[in-house]
Amino acid sequence: MREENSFYVAIKGLIFCGSEFLIIQRSDKSRGEFHYWEFPGGRVEFGEKPEDTLRREVKEETGLGIEMIYPFSVWTFFRESNKQTVGINFLCSTANQEVKLSNEHIDFKWIEKADILAYNFHPTIADDMHQWNWEEMFQKIKERK
Numbered sequence: 001m002r003e004e005n006s007f008y009v010a011i012k013g014l015i016f017c018g019s020e021f022l023i024i025q026r027s028d029k030s031r032g033e034f035h036y037w038e039f040p041g042g043r044v045e046f047g048e049k050p051e052d053t054l055r056r057e058v059k060e061e062t063g064l065g066i067e068m069i070y071p072f073s074v075w076t077f078f079r080e081s082n083k084q085t086v087g088i089n090f091l092c093s094t095a096n097q098e099v100k101l102s103n104e105h106i107d108f109k110w111i112e113k114a115d116i117l118a119y120n121f122h123p124t125i126a127d128d129m130h131q132w133n134w135e136e137m138f139q140k141i142k143e144r145k
């Protein structure tokens with residue numbers, strides 16, 4: 001029998017600390033896309049405000065507290081043909097680089113933008129990253145200091 005369609009909203013954070021931002025590597029316990037690098041965040045639960053989702057997910061996945069700056073991209077992702085996620089990425093900052101991972105991830109790195117090609121992101125994220133307005137994000141981060 002064909003599985004029902006499902007639909008989620010996800011909020012993810014590009015979290016800067018100084019000129020570096022945080023990437024985390026999915027484990028075997030993730031829902032899919034195993035071992036790819038990604039950005040912290042996750043699905044909105046019913047009744048939740050998106051800002052609260054991001055703070056909750058970032059806390060669960062990394063232990064970090066964040067400041068949210070602005071949403072900079074909107075995306076769509078299909079897992080199989082019947083599970084759609086619509087996502088929003090927020091630029092964020094944090095004062096602290098001490099990360100405590102959950103069992104959904106196996107590694108983390110604080111990297112500079114010049115380093116992204118060294119990491120294996122899911123192709124859909126890798127494609128999107130080239131479209132992001134990095135200049136604008138660096139400017140906003142600089143204004144915060």
Ligand SMILES: Nc1nc2c([nH]c(=O)n2[C@H]2C[C@H](O)[C@@H](COP(=O)(O)OP(=O)(O)OP(=O)(O)O)O2)c(=O)[nH]1
Nearest residue numbers: 010031033041042043075076077085122124125128
């Ligand atoms: N096109 C595009 N796809 C993205 C981006 N970020 C992002 O995680 N994805 C895709 C690839 C990820 O493996 C997938 C994760 O989807 P999801 O948030 O629903 O699933 P999850 O398993 O991480 O959810 P959760 O357990 O953390 O709640 O979404 C992005 O910026 N652009």
